[in-house]
Amino acid sequence: MICSTLLAVEAAEKNGLFDLDATLPIIAVQFLLLVAVxxxxxxxxxxxxxDSRNDYIRTTQAEAQERLDKAMALTRQYEAEIxxxxxQAQQVIAEAEAAAARIRSEKLAAAQAEIxxxxxxxxxxxxxxxxxxLEQLQQQVDAIAAQITEKLLGSAR
Incomplete structure (x- = not known):
């Protein structure tokens, strides 16, 4: 390589910068060897x-997107279930309130009937x-009247 450089310098001094002699093919071969190496x-x-890093990034992004989609689907499913x-809880509460009102009215009616x-x-x-x-009082009045009558009749005799 040093030789070719020296040849190129000598050629540049003799005929100018670009001389089409034997050094040009050597420089071209050196350039091609450098490109190949x-x-x-x-x-x-x-x-x-x-490329492997880009593949890894694409794969990771695809997996992350799949996981995100799955998480979103699960979130929607859980929200629907909630x-x-x-x-259902509101229905159970409404049924319990209705049953309590019915039982309360039944017990109230039973208590009123009992009262x-x-x-x-x-x-x-x-x-x-x-x-x-009144009967006892009437009997007592009759007894007292009989006693009074007897005393009056007994004293009048």
Whole structure:
């Protein structure tokens, strides 16, 4: 290589910068050898590394997108399930409230009926006791009247 460089310098001094003598093919061969060596030692490995890195990035992005799509689908599914669970919970609550209202009204009606029955029984008992008291009072009045009559008739005799 040093020789070819020296030849190129000598040729440049003699005939100018571009001289079409035997050095031009040597320089062309050197250039082609340099391109071949650089291609095999530098460009191909770098290109392989860049290509493999690009493939890795594309693969990773595709996997990430798939995972994101799957996560979004699961999120939509879970949100739908949560919505259904809320509706079911609201239905259960409404049914429980309706059942509680029905039971409350039934118990209230039963309590009112029981109170009415006890009130009626108390009225009958009071009426019966009143009749008994009036009968006893009538008997006592009759007895006292008989005693008074007997005393009046007995003292008049």
């Amino acid at each position: 650089l291609n095999s030692l530098f460009y191909e490995p770098v290109t392989r590394v860049i 919505g259904q669970a809320r509706l 009415q029955a006890k009130l009626e029984a108390a009225r009958r008992q009071i009426e019966q006791e009143k009749q008994t008291a």
